[in-house]
Amino acid sequence: MxxxxxxxxxxxxxxxxxxxxxxxxxxTNNPSTSSDATEKSAATDKGTTSAPTHxxxxxxxxxxxxxxxxxxxxxxxxxxxxxxxxxxxxxxxxxxxxxxxxxxxxxxxxxxxxxxxxxxxxxxxxxxxxxxxxxxxxxxxxxxxxxxxxxxxxxxxxxxxxxxxxxxxxxxxxxxxxxxxxxxxxxxxxxxxxxxxxxxxxxxxxxxxxxxxxxxxxxxxxxxxxxxxxxxxxxxxxxxxxxxxxxxxxxxxxxxxxxxxxxxxxxxxxxxYTIDEIPSLRTQFVWFNTTNPLLSDPEVRRAISYGIDREMYANTLVGGQAAKGPFTSALPFGYDKITGHDYEPEKAKQLLDGAGFKDADGDGIREKDGKKLSLQLILNSAYESDSIVAAAMQSQLKEIGVQLEMTSYEDLTDHQKSGNYDLALTSINTGITGDPQYILDFYFMTGAEWNVGGYSNPKLDEVITRLHSEFDVEKRYALAAEAQQMILDDAAYMFLTYTPINIVSKxxxxxxxxxxxxxxxxxxxxxxxx
The missing domain is CATH 3.40.190.10 (Periplasmic binding protein-like II)
Structure with a gap:
C-alpha cells in the first residue's frame, strides 16, 4: 500500500x-474503524519474555x-x-x-x-x-x-x-x-x-x-x-x-x-536488515536572501534558478523527484498547475547579461559596477544529500558566471535567522498538516517566522490570507496553486528535489x-x- x-x-x-x-x-467521526481497536486487541494477546527487551x-x-x-x-x-x-x-x-x-x-x-x-x-x-x-x-x-x-x-x-x-x-x-x-x-x-x-x-x-x-x-x-x-x-x-x-x-x-x-x-x-524507503513530503530548497543587493533583482534570482539541473540532482545524485514548487506532486495542492524553472543555462546567461552582469576581466565570474557576482551558500554539514547537491550547484553556477562559496554548519537555525548569508540550502516537510496553508503562512508570508530571506509580496499575502476562511477543498487547492506560481514568478526561492526518506532496522x-x-x-x- x-x-x-x-x-x-x-x-x-x-x-x-x-x-x-x-x-x-x-x-461525527466514528473511531470504531480506527487502528486503535486493533492496537487494543493486540495488546490483550501478548506473550511473555524471559528477560527485558531493549x-x-x-x-x-x-x-x-x-x-x-x-x-x-x-x-x-x-x-x-x-x-x-x-x-x-x-x-x-x-x-x-x-x-x-x-x-x-x-x-x-x-x-x-x-x-x-x-x-x-x-x-x-x-x-x-x-x-x-x-x-x-x-x-x-x-x-x-x-x-x-x-x-x-x-x-x-x-x-x-x-x-x-x-x-x-x-x-x-x-x-x-x-x-x-x-x-x-x-x-x-x-x-x-x-x-x-x-x-x-x-x-x-x-x-x-x-x-x-x-x-x-x-x-x-x-x-x-x-x-x-x-x-x-x-x-x-x-x-x-x-x-x-x-x-x-x-x-x-x-x-x-x-x-x-x-x-x-x-x-x-x-x-x-529491513529497509523501508518511501517518497516523502520533504522538499529540498534554497532560500535567497532578497535583502542582499546582488539578489534583490528578480532577474538575477531567475538566472540562478535556470542555471541548476534539478533532474540530474534527483535522478543521479540523491534520488527522489525533481522539484517544481514547494509541494511535492504527491500532494494535491496544484503541482500540475504551476510552471517552474527548468535547466536552461543559455537563458540564465541572457538574463544576467540583461541585468548588467558581465565578465569584464575574463576570470569567468561576472561583475557589475565593480562588484563580483560571488555568493555565499550555507548548508548543514550533517546532511549528505545537501552536501552533494551544493557541490553540483557550485559547479553549474560557475558555468554561467556565478561564484558560489560554501560554508557548512552543524545547525543552520541561528545563521538563517541572522540573515548573514546569501543562499541557504536545507529541506523541510511541506505536508505536515495535510494542507498547504501552514507552510505558506510560515515560510512565504511577509514577516513570517521562517521567511528568513526577507521576501515580500503583498498580493501573495492576500492570496494566502484567503486560504484561512476558504473551506471548499478544490478552491483551497486553486489558491495554493496561485500562491505557488507567484513565488516561482518572483524566483524568491529555488526548489530542488523532493527527497525520499527511509528507516533501516535489524x-x-x-x-x-x-x-x-x-x-x-x-x-x-x-x-x-x-
Missing amino acids: KRNLQKSILLTIVSVFVVFLLAACGT LNVALFWLGSNLDPAEEWNGWTLTRAAIGETLIQFDENMKLVPKIADTWERVDDMTWHFHIREGVTFHNGNKVTADAVKKSIERSIELNERGKATVPVASMTAEGQDLTIKTTEPYASLLGNIAEPLFIIVDTSADTSKFKSEPIATGPFMVTGYTPDQEIQVKKYDGYWGGAADVDTLTLKYIKDDSTRALALQSGEIDVASNVGRSSLALFQDKSQ STVQGATMYPIDFYLLDRNIKVGQ
Missing part, C-alpha cells in the same frame, strides 16, 4: 477536508530539550512515542483519532472534540478535557507558532468534551492541531521539569535525558492502547548520515532513520515503519521478533 504512496495520498488526503463538510452537517534507536535530530511547547521539540517526542496529540496522520496522510476519539466542526469557527476515556498521563493522572485545554493554552502561550496556527478565541471544557472557538473561520485547524507542538502534557505537574522529563501520554515515558546526546525511555504500562512489547529504548542523537549508517552496521544501534543513500547498499541483505526488529510525515517514527508496535 505504501509503495503506491503518491496515489494513496492523493486519494486519502481529501478525507481530511471531507471531515469539514460532513461535520458541517452534524456528522532497543537502541538513532535519531537524526534531537531539538533543544524535551518540552514540546518550546521551539520544535515536540517532533522529538512524537518520533520517540513519548507524546501524542488530539489527532494525528496515518501512513496515508489520513487524520485518525488519538487523544480525541471523535470531533466535528459545529460551524466555521467552532470545533468540538471528545476526549477519549481511559487515557492517563505518565504520572497516572486522568486526561480530561480541562487537562487538554490547559495543555493547548500552554503551547499557545509559550510558542509564537502556536498563536499563529491555532487562533483561539475561547476554549471550554466539560468532562471529556472540549470546544474550541477560533477568532476567524479557520479551515486548517484540524491539521494544525495535529502538529507535535500541541502534544498533550499534564500542566498540573511541575512543568519546569519538562525540559528533561515531560509528562505526556505516549506508550513510552522518559527515564533519563542527556542534552544533545540521548533519551532513555521505558514502556508506560498504563498506556491506553495497551503496553508496548519493548521494555526500554535508548534514543541516540547521531546527526551525521554516514555515522548513523556505521553505527547500525557495527551493531551499536538497532534502528536508524534517514540513512544516506550512498550507505543503503550496506543493508541490502534481507536476512540481516531484521530482528518489527514495527519500524516510515511515515511520509517524518515527525512520526516509533509507536507501541515496535518490538524484537523471535
Whole structure:
C-alpha cells in the first residue's frame, strides 16, 4: 500500500477536508474503524519474555530539550512515542483519532472534540478535557507558532468534551492541531521539569535525558492502547548520515532513520536488515536572501534558478523527484498547475547579461559596477544529500558566471535567522498538516517566522490570507496553486528535489515503519521478533 504512496495520498488526503463538510452537517467521526481497536486487541494477546527487551534507536535530530511547547521539540517526542496529540496522520496522510476519539466542526469557527476515556498521563493522572485545554493554552502561550496556527478565541471544557472557538473561520485547524507542538502534557505537574522529563501520554515515558546526546525511555504500562512489547529504548542523537549508517552496521544501534543513500547498499541483505524507503513530503530548497543587493533583482534570482539541473540532482545524485514548487506532486495542492524553472543555462546567461552582469576581466565570474557576482551558500554539514547537491550547484553556477562559496554548519537555525548569508540550502516537510496553508503562512508570508530571506509580496499575502476562511477543498487547492506560481514568478526561492526518506532496522526488529510525515517514527508496535 505504501509503495503506491503518491496515489494513496492523493486519494486519502481529501478525507481530511471531507471531515469539514460532513461535520458541517452534524456528522461525527466514528473511531470504531480506527487502528486503535486493533492496537487494543493486540495488546490483550501478548506473550511473555524471559528477560527485558531493549532497543537502541538513532535519531537524526534531537531539538533543544524535551518540552514540546518550546521551539520544535515536540517532533522529538512524537518520533520517540513519548507524546501524542488530539489527532494525528496515518501512513496515508489520513487524520485518525488519538487523544480525541471523535470531533466535528459545529460551524466555521467552532470545533468540538471528545476526549477519549481511559487515557492517563505518565504520572497516572486522568486526561480530561480541562487537562487538554490547559495543555493547548500552554503551547499557545509559550510558542509564537502556536498563536499563529491555532487562533483561539475561547476554549471550554466539560468532562471529556472540549470546544474550541477560533477568532476567524479557520479551515486548517484540524491539521494544525495535529502538529507535535500541541502534544498533550499534564500542566498540573511541575512543568519546569519538562525540559528533561515531560509528562505526556505516549506508550513510552522518559527515564533519563542527556542534552544533545540521548533519551532513555521505558514502556508506560498504563498506556491506553495497551503496553508496548519493548521494555526500554535508548534514543541516540547521531546527526551525521554516514555515522548513523556505521553505527547500525557495527551493531551499536538497532534502528536508524534517514540513512544516506550512498550507505543503503550496506543493508541490502534481507536476512540481516529491513529497509523501508518511501517518497516523502520533504522538499529540498534554497532560500535567497532578497535583502542582499546582488539578489534583490528578480532577474538575477531567475538566472540562478535556470542555471541548476534539478533532474540530474534527483535522478543521479540523491534520488527522489525533481522539484517544481514547494509541494511535492504527491500532494494535491496544484503541482500540475504551476510552471517552474527548468535547466536552461543559455537563458540564465541572457538574463544576467540583461541585468548588467558581465565578465569584464575574463576570470569567468561576472561583475557589475565593480562588484563580483560571488555568493555565499550555507548548508548543514550533517546532511549528505545537501552536501552533494551544493557541490553540483557550485559547479553549474560557475558555468554561467556565478561564484558560489560554501560554508557548512552543524545547525543552520541561528545563521538563517541572522540573515548573514546569501543562499541557504536545507529541506523541510511541506505536508505536515495535510494542507498547504501552514507552510505558506510560515515560510512565504511577509514577516513570517521562517521567511528568513526577507521576501515580500503583498498580493501573495492576500492570496494566502484567503486560504484561512476558504473551506471548499478544490478552491483551497486553486489558491495554493496561485500562491505557488507567484513565488516561482518572483524566483524568491529555488526548489530542488523532493527527497525520499527511509528507516533501516535489524531484521530482528518489527514495527519500524516510515511515515511520509517524518515527525512520526516509533509507536507501541515496535518490538524484537523471535
